[in-house]
Amino acid sequence: MDSHGPAGQRAVWAVVETDIGPLLLAATGDGLVNVVFHASGRVRATALDRLASRLGGAPVEAPDAPALAEAIRQVHAYFGGTRRDFDLPLDWSLVSGFNRQVLRELRAGVAFGSVVGYGELARRVGQPGAAQAVGTAMGSNPLPVVVPCHRVVESDGGIGGFGGGLETKRRLLALEGVLPEPLF
Incomplete structure (x- = not known):
């Protein structure tokens, strides 16, 4: 086939x-x-x-x-630490609707080395009460790392969830200078 x-x-x-x-x-x-x-x-x-x-x-x-x-x-x-952003054509066919809107905003509006809260990202796409739905969108992201869902955190400073596991999220945020490198 x-x-x-x-x-x-x-x-x-x-x-x-x-x-x-x-x-x-x-x-x-x-x-x-x-x-x-x-x-x-x-x-x-x-x-x-x-x-x-x-x-x-x-x-x-x-x-x-x-x-x-x-x-x-x-x-x-x-x-390797020599690229901060991905400049690639993306095929968005695995995601649609609100989730696609949120992921596109994330890709365009949250730079390397910075983070955004779930609620703030919801506000940016015109749905200020949809923080939980933003979390769902992050969990369904078919393009993690390239569309940086690791940069989305809880408004109280918590790291939030992550489909790749919390240790992976911590390592990505450390790579970007948001968190210190793990001690061990």
């Missing part, structure tokens, strides 16, 4: 080793479509099955594919 994204492009994937563990990157001809934390073994298999059902066919492992090359380069640069 051919594997194609929403616009008929072949979906490709690769796993990139990072300081927070392996990340699965998947792309269509429209851009990066998915980033998955802890992408080894069962997690990788589950993510690829989910992508196949959402995109209409199984993505093909292709670490040298042009659709992934720049994403891989930028991920390495980000974790």
Whole structure:
């Protein structure tokens, strides 16, 4: 079976080793479509099955594919401390409605090294009472790290939740200088 994204492009994937563990990157001809934390073994298999059902066919492992090359380069640069922002075409087809609106605002409006509260992000998209819905949007983010949901925290200063695990969130915030590096 051919594997194609929403616009008929072949979906490709690769796993990139990072300081927070392996990340699965998947792309269509429209851009990066998915980033998955802890992408080894069962997690990788589950993510690829989910992508196949959402995109209409199984993505093909292709670490040298042009659709992934720049994403891989930028991920390495980000974790190497030489890139602060990602400048990649994104395929938003795995998210829609309010969640897409919130994630686009997050990507555009919360810079490297800064954080925003769930309530503030809700206010920015014109839904000031929707802090909990913003949390749901963060949990459904198909493009973590690139669309930096790790930069969203609780208004009382708590770190909040994170789909990649709290230790991963702490490490990303430390990489960006928001938190001190873990002592051990």
